[in-house]
Amino acid sequence: MMKYSEREVKEICSAYSCDSSRMMDILRDIQKRFGCVPEEVIDLIAGQVDVARVEVDSTVSFYAFFSKTPKGEVVIRLCNDIIDRMNGSDVIAEVFSRELGIEFGETTPDNKITLEYTPCIGMCDQAPSALVNEVVITDLSSDKVRSIVKTLKETGDPLKLVSRLGDGFNAHHLVKSMVHNCIRRKGKVVFAFADCDPNAGLEKAISMSPVEVINVIKNARLRGRGGAGFPTGMKWEFTRGAEGNKKHVICNADEGEPGTFKDRVILTELSNLLFEGMTIAGYAIGAENGILYLRGEYAYLYDFLASVLNFRRKKGFLGSNILGKPGFNFDIRIQMGAGAYICGEETALISSCEGSRGDPKNRPPFPAQKGYLSSPTCVNNVETLCCVVRILDKGAAWFAEMGSMGSAGTKLLSISGDCQSPGVYEFPFGISVRELLREVGAINAVAVQIGGPSGQMIGEDDFDRTICYDDLATGGSVMVFGSERNILEAVKCFMDFFTEESCGYCTPCRVGNVLLKRCLENIIAGKGEPSDLDYLKDLGETIKTASRCGLGQTSPNPILTTLQNFRPVYEALVHEAKDGCRPSFDIHAVLKDAQNITGRKSVYF
Amino acid sequence: MSDKVDFIIDGEEVSANPDQTILIAAEEAGIYIPRLCAMKDLVPFGACRVCTVLVNGRPQAACTQPVASGIIVENSSDKILKIRRTIIEMLFVEGNHYCMFCEKSGNCELQALAYRLGISAPDLPYLFPDRKVDATHPDILIDHNRCILCGRCVRASRDLDGKNVFQFVGRGLGKEVQVNSSAKLAATDIDVTDKAVGVCPVGALLPKRVGYRIPIGERLFDHNPIGHEIETNIHNSSVKE
Numbered sequence: 121m122m123k124y125s126e127r128e129v130k131e132i133c134s135a136y137s138c139d140s141s142r143m144m145d146i147l148r149d150i151q152k153r154f155g156c157v158p159e160e161v162i163d164l165i166a167g168q169v170d171v172a173r174v175e176v177d178s179t180v181s182f183y184a185f186f187s188k189t190p191k192g193e194v195v196i197r198l199c200n201d202i203i204d205r206m207n208g209s210d211v212i213a214e215v216f217s218r219e220l221g222i223e224f225g226e227t228t229p230d231n232k233i234t235l236e237y238t239p240c241i242g243m244c245d246q247a248p249s250a251l252v253n254e255v256v257i258t259d260l261s262s263d264k265v266r267s268i269v270k271t272l273k274e275t276g277d278p279l280k281l282v283s284r285l286g287d288g289f290n291a292h293h294l295v296k297s298m299v300h301n302c303i304r305r306k307g308k309v310v311f312a313f314a315d316c317d318p319n320a321g322l323e324k325a326i327s328m329s330p331v332e333v334i335n336v337i338k339n340a341r342l343r344g345r346g347g348a349g350f351p352t353g354m355k356w357e358f359t360r361g362a363e364g365n366k367k368h369v370i371c372n373a374d375e376g377e378p379g380t381f382k383d384r385v386i387l388t389e390l391s392n393l394l395f396e397g398m399t400i401a402g403y404a405i406g407a408e409n410g411i412l413y414l415r416g417e418y419a420y421l422y423d424f425l426a427s428v429l430n431f432r433r434k435k436g437f438l439g440s441n442i443l444g445k446p447g448f449n450f451d452i453r454i455q456m457g458a459g460a461y462i463c464g465e466e467t468a469l470i471s472s473c474e475g476s477r478g479d480p481k482n483r484p485p486f487p488a489q490k491g492y493l494s495s496p497t498c499v500n501n502v503e504t505l506c507c508v509v510r511i512l513d514k515g516a517a518w519f520a521e522m523g524s525m526g527s528a529g530t531k532l533l534s535i536s537g538d539c540q541s542p543g544v545y546e547f548p549f550g551i552s553v554r555e556l557l558r559e560v561g562a563i564n565a566v567a568v569q570i571g572g573p574s575g576q577m578i579g580e581d582d583f584d585r586t587i588c589y590d591d592l593a594t595g596g597s598v599m600v601f602g603s604e605r606n607i608l609e610a611v612k613c614f615m616d617f618f619t620e621e622s623c624g625y626c627t628p629c630r631v632g633n634v635l636l637k638r639c640l641e642n643i644i645a646g647k648g649e650p651s652d653l654d655y656l657k658d659l660g661e662t663i664k665t666a667s668r669c670g671l672g673q674t675s676p677n678p679i680l681t682t683l684q685n686f687r688p689v690y691e692a693l694v695h696e697a698k699d700g701c702r703p704s705f706d707i708h709a710v711l712k713d714a715q716n717i718t719g720r721k722s723v724y725f
Numbered sequence: 726m727s728d729k730v731d732f733i734i735d736g737e738e739v740s741a742n743p744d745q746t747i748l749i750a751a752e753e754a755g756i757y758i759p760r761l762c763a764m765k766d767l768v769p770f771g772a773c774r775v776c777t778v779l780v781n782g783r784p785q786a787a788c789t790q791p792v793a794s795g796i797i798v799e800n801s802s803d804k805i806l807k808i809r810r811t812i813i814e815m816l817f818v819e820g821n822h823y824c825m826f827c828e829k830s831g832n833c834e835l836q837a838l839a840y841r842l843g844i845s846a847p848d849l850p851y852l853f854p855d856r857k858v859d860a861t862h863p864d865i866l867i868d869h870n871r872c873i874l875c876g877r878c879v880r881a882s883r884d885l886d887g888k889n890v891f892q893f894v895g896r897g898l899g900k901e902v903q904v905n906s907s908a909k910l911a912a913t914d915i916d917v918t919d920k921a922v923g924v925c926p927v928g929a930l931l932p933k934r935v936g937y938r939i940p941i942g943e944r945l946f947d948h949n950p951i952g953h954e955i956e957t958n959i960h961n962s963s964v965k966e
Contacts (some may be wrong), residue, residue: 160907
């Protein structure tokens, strides 16, 4: 571990004006500088920013990218989501472990390299993948791993791992990433680059009144692209109408739903469009402050995005009197996350922006009334804000004509798994799953996970259903499973994910998901009984009903939707106990401690 | 004074102030909505979810949900009771609750709610976590085995005592109450007279040397179920949010 110095801690805190709401930035810098946030440093930070040390501790302990114990100078985070596993991440893990001579969760004896697992890092279209500090390595193979470990041992520098750069702005000198965009299908809204002038949307917006802008968005029937589908115009109207002098626009770029990566591509290729959309939102709701909440996994895009913001400031697209419009002031800062899926939930995201643990907040008040730092706040998805620009540019009618009944426009889909061409596809809403599978070259699909783990797993009987808010809603994640796949392995993987990512605030989500997972594991291990299926269903419904936020309200979905659509898979594994004992109950294991204490075996067992 | 808001709870018409939560409004009308994290004088928290009710068919935590004119609240349907039982059971199996030798027995709100809801033993499987006891403080004991993460001590210390002795750390099943010190409770500025010490609904935060001062048989819930005082003390003017 690098020895911390009091002076440096003070400098880092001062860089953020010792403002407790910038705790995420302070802790990120500390973690980066010292490889951990030890107890003594927590005391120092608490003193500097004038909060209770347990508040700092609370934040540190919440995020996967912060650690109180020292980590290596290089941290390798291998993605272990289901798509990566289907692409052989287990073998990759073995090779990493063998080459480094350590297990996952350990650091090499020379304190140089730490090896860990991490949930989906937004690279399912080029899995298996890993983060090496902030460097993204995709399409991992055993050979690649050996060469990575060799380079890291020799140089200790993850940047030395970067060889052939990806396409588009991935090759930009501020990105220098090996990630590929994998844009497979450009639709008419988001990826229609050629026919749009820069700032065409923003210029049209400021030629209207803010209320008129909101009306355009309402007439376009734009709904949030993050998954929940709340009408964007209405959200803006509420925020605009809420009491408060200071208002905020936050762009949710915490793309964490396993299997989704379309925002990654927007952030890489269309950052100007996104910032333009945020600026329009600022104009419409009367906000001067914008925040891009960028997930920690996408840190490799930070410098690039910051430079785009600088460019826009220089051009007068951000700052004071934007595009010469007197009194229209708006600027954007980037808030980095630190590895917490829950922060994609809008109120948790606000908590995180405020420098706290990513606990969702109680509603009401809604963010539109009382959000970031208790001011009216509008949180929009990356893709939503891109649609906004196109709508202003091309008109509400143009947009509303595309798509299906309740779902206007197009949707970006991140498609991965058992298909020939994983990547990002832009389709009009209303496309059927069958058409989609044909388009992506999924020949033997038997199951499709729509909307990520929090969505639903459907089987062939449902392939004629359509992608839209009224049928199969999705924030963008579509994972395809071929006939050779074990559905329950995917379900188990999703439940591991939810139990890991639950914030723990409310009882049903914190405890219930663990109970679901344990029962599922018993079933997979052949120790399940038929009555377990009803237990799973009942418990799952209770968790959905009683949980406090969207995470718990959807976390039982992997189990509930597969129970419904793939019941025979479960039924084949469970069996009635013959001896009246629960198969999951292992009397010898239970007695082990007692036998150790007494020093003798049970007379009966 | 603003106008009253009328709504229906379990078929009964209730009149409330518009700034009240469903839980408080019901309470003033003599209707008990079971709760654990909610407590008089503490800001609503919405964590335990025991007070889950259906508002026009939608599940909401009564402790954080404001009243609204004309809403129909379901507080004692079979569906709601089943959810509450499951949540109470979850809290039992999540920790290590040994009622038979817990000092809080008879005064424990978790135990009392279990009895009120007809739970004698949980059906859910126990998780048997490995949790710590912090007995460093001369006057106060923390037993994490019995903690249900209701956050009462966190809020009381912060908002009533002005101290911030407690806060949550970790997430998911690893979430726990931490004290404001890199050492243990003894290193904090907590005092046995702090409000925070008295708010624990279970036996997780206890003053020392007063165990069993009130004999079994004379304890809070020995003769009447929890909530009885609310159901029999209609229009209790001392109850405020």
